[in-house]
Amino acid sequence: xxxxxxxxxxxxxxxxxxxxxxxxxxxxxxxxxxxxxxxxxxxxxxxxxxxxxxxxxxxxxxxxxxxxxxxxxxxxxxxxxxxxxxxxxxxxxxxxxxxxxxxxxxxxxxxxxxxxxxxxxxxxxxxxxxxxxxxxxxxxxxxxxxxxxxxxxxxxxxxxxxxxxxxxxxxxxxxxxxxxxxxxxxxxxxxxxxxxxxxxxxxxxxxxxxxxxxxxxxxxxxxxxxxxxxxxxxxxxxxxxxxxxxxxxxxxxxxxxxxxxxxxxxxxxxxxxxxxxxxxxxxxxxxxxxxxxxxxxxxxxxxxxxxxxxxxxxxxxxxxxxxxxxxxxxxxxxxxxxxxxxxxxxxxxxxxxxxxxxxxxxxxxxxxxxxxxxxxxxxxxxxxxxxxxxxxxxxxxxxxxxxxxx
Numbered sequence: 001x002x003x004x005x006x007x008x009x010x011x012x013x014x015x016x017x018x019x020x021x022x023x024x025x026x027x028x029x030x031x032x033x034x035x036x037x038x039x040x041x042x043x044x045x046x047x048x049x050x051x052x053x054x055x056x057x058x059x060x061x062x063x064x065x066x067x068x069x070x071x072x073x074x075x076x077x078x079x080x081x082x083x084x085x086x087x088x089x090x091x092x093x094x095x096x097x098x099x100x101x102x103x104x105x106x107x108x109x110x111x112x113x114x115x116x117x118x119x120x121x122x123x124x125x126x127x128x129x130x131x132x133x134x135x136x137x138x139x140x141x142x143x144x145x146x147x148x149x150x151x152x153x154x155x156x157x158x159x160x161x162x163x164x165x166x167x168x169x170x171x172x173x174x175x176x177x178x179x180x181x182x183x184x185x186x187x188x189x190x191x192x193x194x195x196x197x198x199x200x201x202x203x204x205x206x207x208x209x210x211x212x213x214x215x216x217x218x219x220x221x222x223x224x225x226x227x228x229x230x231x232x233x234x235x236x237x238x239x240x241x242x243x244x245x246x247x248x249x250x251x252x253x254x255x256x257x258x259x260x261x262x263x264x265x266x267x268x269x270x271x272x273x274x275x276x277x278x279x280x281x282x283x284x285x286x287x288x289x290x291x292x293x294x295x296x297x298x299x300x301x302x303x304x305x306x307x308x309x310x311x312x313x314x315x316x317x318x319x320x321x322x323x324x325x326x327x328x329x330x331x332x333x334x335x336x337x338x339x340x341x342x343x344x345x346x347x348x349x350x351x352x353x354x355x356x357x358x359x360x361x362x363x364x365x366x367x368x369x370x371x372x373x374x375x376x377x378x379x380x381x382x383x384x385x386x387x388x389x390x391x392x393x394x395x396x397x398x399x400x401x402x403x404x405x406x
Contacts, residue, residue, distance in 0.1 A: 015140070015143075015263060015264070016136035016139075016140065016262070016263035016264065016267050016268075017134075017136045017137045017138065017139055017140010017141060017143065018140045018143070019263070019264060019267070019268040019271075020134070020136055020137050020140065020267055020268060020271045020342065020343065021137070021140065022268070023268040023269070023271035023272040023275070024271045024272070024275035024342070024371075026272060027039070027271065027272045027273070027274075027275040027276035028275060028276060028277060028371075030276055031276035031277060031278045032278055032279055032280070036278060039276055042060065043059065043060055043061040043273055043276075044059045044060065044061065045059065045060045046058070046059055046060075047059070047060055047063055056218070056221070060273075061273055061274075064269060064270055064273045064274075065270070065273075065274070065347065065350055066221065066228065067217075068266045068269060068270060069228045069266070069270060069347060070217055070228045070230055070231040071231060071258065071261070071262060071266055072228075072231070072262055072266050072267065072270070073228045073229070073231035073232055073235075074213070074231030074232070074234055074235050074258065075231075075255065075258045075259065075262045076135075076162070076165045076231075077231060077232045077234075077235030077236065078235045078238070078251055078254060078255040078258070079162055079255065080162055080165065080166050080235075081235055081236065081240060081251065082240065082251060082252065082255065083159070083162055085240050086240075093320075095159075096314060096319055096320040097156065097159075097311055097314060097315075097320040097321070097323075098156060098159035098160045098162075098163055099163065100310035100311055100313075100314045100319075100320070101156070101160045101307040101308075101310055101311045101335070101338070102159075102160045102163035102164050102167065102307075103310065104305075104306035104307055104309060104310040104311075105131070105133065105160060105164060105303050105306040105307040105335075105338050106131045106164065106167050106306070107131075107306060108298075108302040108303070108305055108306030109130035109131050109298035109299060109302030109303050109306055109339075110127050110128060110130065110131045110298065110302075111302065112130065112294065112297050112298040112301060112302035113126065113127050113129065113130050113294035113295060113297070113298040113302070114127050114294075115294075116290055116293055116294035116297060117290045117291065117294045119290075120290060123290050123291050123294070125352045125353060126291060126294070126295065126348075126349060126352045126353065126362070126366065127352075128168070128171045128175065128176075128348050128352065129295050129298070129341070129345050129348050129349045129352060129366065129369070129370070130294070130295050130296075130297075130298025130299045130302060130303065130339075130341060130345060130369075130373060131164070131167070131168070131171070131298070131341075131348075132164055132165070132168045132341045132344030132345045132347075132348055133160065133161040133164040133165070133303075133338045133339075133340065133341060133344065134161075134340050134341055134342040134343045134344055134345070134374070135157075135158060135161035135162065135164075135165065136263065136267055136343065137340045137342045137343065137374070137378070138157055138161060138337045138338065138340045138378075138381075139154065139157060139158065139161075141337060141340065141378045141381065141382050142154060142157060142334075142337060142381075142382075142385065144382060144386075145382060145385045145386045148385065148386050148387075149330070149385050149386075150323065150324065150325035150326050150330075151325075152323030152324045152325060152326055153323055153326050153330060153331070153333075153334050153385065155323070156323050156331075156334055157334050157337060157338070160307065160334075160338055161338070164338070164344070165344065168344050168348065171348070172228070172229065172348065172351060176348070176351040176352060176354075185219075187215070187219045188216060188219035188220055191212050191213075191215050191216035191219060192216070192233065194212045195209060195212055195213070195216075195233065195234065195237035196237065198212070198237065199237045199238075199239060202239065202243070203239075204239060204242075204243055204249075204250045205250070206238060206250050206253070206254045209234055209237055209238050209250075210234065212234075213230055213231070213233070213234035216230045216233060216234070217230040217231075235251075238250050238251045238254060239251060240252075267343060270343055270346075270347075271342070271343065274343075274346045274347075274350070274367070275342075275346070275367065275371070276367075277363075277364055277367035277368055277371060278364065282364075282368070286365075286368065287368065287372065289365060291362060291365040291366065291369060292365045292366075292368040292369035292372065293369065294369065295341075295345070295349075295365075295366065295369025295370055295372075295373055296368075296369045296370075296372040296373035296376070297373070298373065299339040299340075299341050299345065299369075299370070299373025299374060299376075299377055300336075300339050300372075300373045300376045300377050302339075303335070303336070303338045303339035303341075303377060304332070304335045304336045304338070304339055304377070304381075305335075307334075307335035307338045308331065308332050308335035311331065311335065312328070312331070327388050328388075329384050329388030330384060330385050330388040332384055332388075333380075333381045333382070333383070333384030333385035333388055334381065334385065335381075336377050336378075336380050336381030336384060337377060337378065337381035337382075337385075338377070339373060339374065339376075339377030339378075339381070340374045340377050340378045340381075341370055341373065341374055342370060342371075342374045345370045345373075345374070346366065346367065346370055349362070349366035349367075349370065350366075352366075353366065
């Protein structure tokens with residue numbers, strides 16, 4: 001990734017993280033004050049789209065989770081595609097360290113959750129909740145460390161989080177979708193063909209891709225596949241390479257245009273809509289119930305060990321290089337920040353225990369576990385990075401011998 005593009009990416013994500021914190025805090029306050037009924041009523045306001053005899057009606061919360069998050073997944077998928085073609089994941093050497101970290105950071109948190117919830121088949125549906133990393137929230141916390149956080153750490157954290165998001169998308173596709181309905185599959189297939197045709201013809205105007213993507217979103221919503229996956233498909237179809245008469249490729253232009261809307265609008269709105277957990281009736285014992293305990297332990301313990309152990313092993317074996325200018329405590333701090341699951345964890349939780357009848361039995365435990373695990377990971381990760389010192393340099397120039405390749 002060119003250094004200017006990297007800095008722009010990090011700037012957006014860091015600011016989004018700070019807005020996420022503020023939005024989540026406001027939601028928690030509203031859910032625990034006299035304004036709680038207003039907060040609940042707001043999220044349940046019914047909204048519908050009617051075209052002829054067809055109508056699509058959902059409460060505001062589901063429009064946010066199914067609609068706005070499709071745009072979020074579109075942006076994430078654009079970032080992933082760019083990273084694999086020309087960024088931090090474009091070569092085996094560059095991708096090894098975050099690949100090792102992301103793999104361990106998916107497996108161990110899920111295993112931790114499964115171990116704690118092994119006796120309850122229904123609770124086991126949430127096994128993937130602690131496996132995700134919220135890139136905006138994590139980078140927002142890292143930004144608070146300022147000059148004490150080397151750029152190489154930000155690159156490593158961003159690369160691991162992007163890979164986590166890719167894995168989360170695959171998890172949603174394979175484990176959290178309903179049985180397919182054959183009624184609208186043909187329409188979705190035609191949209192896929194349309195996107196492929198636009199790509200093969202080298203169409204650079206993104207309006208056509210987005211229009212077909214909107215139709216695809218409606219079709220997959222009716223099919224039963226989670227509608228956010230439409231954003232992934234559109235991102236895959238949008239060309240990465242620029243034509244000779246273009247200064248910026250369609251993918252990079254759309255990514256640049258979407259980033260502020262997602263960072264400053266969609267993610268804070270999602271946080272506001274999903275973070276409002278009420279502490280009414282909760283006791284100390286509530287924190288140790290299987291679902292919140294499994295999520296919190298997976299995010300805080302599973303993530304830090306799942307990321308750090310493979311990363312440290314790869315460096316020690318000479319397979320990959322440690323981030324330049326960073327000490328081992330700081331690398332461990334980044335591993336902890338990967339336990340800030342927030343947006344993605346809440347989103348996966350809403351899918352894992354989704355009930356058409358509107359049963360909200362698991363809503364509070366999910367939010368409680370995600371908030372506790374994310375807060376602990378963010379706090380201790382920040383402290384390690386801020387006060388973990390700088391690695392000693394081996395070169396006489398004092399610039400270190402490590403690589404900024406993450």
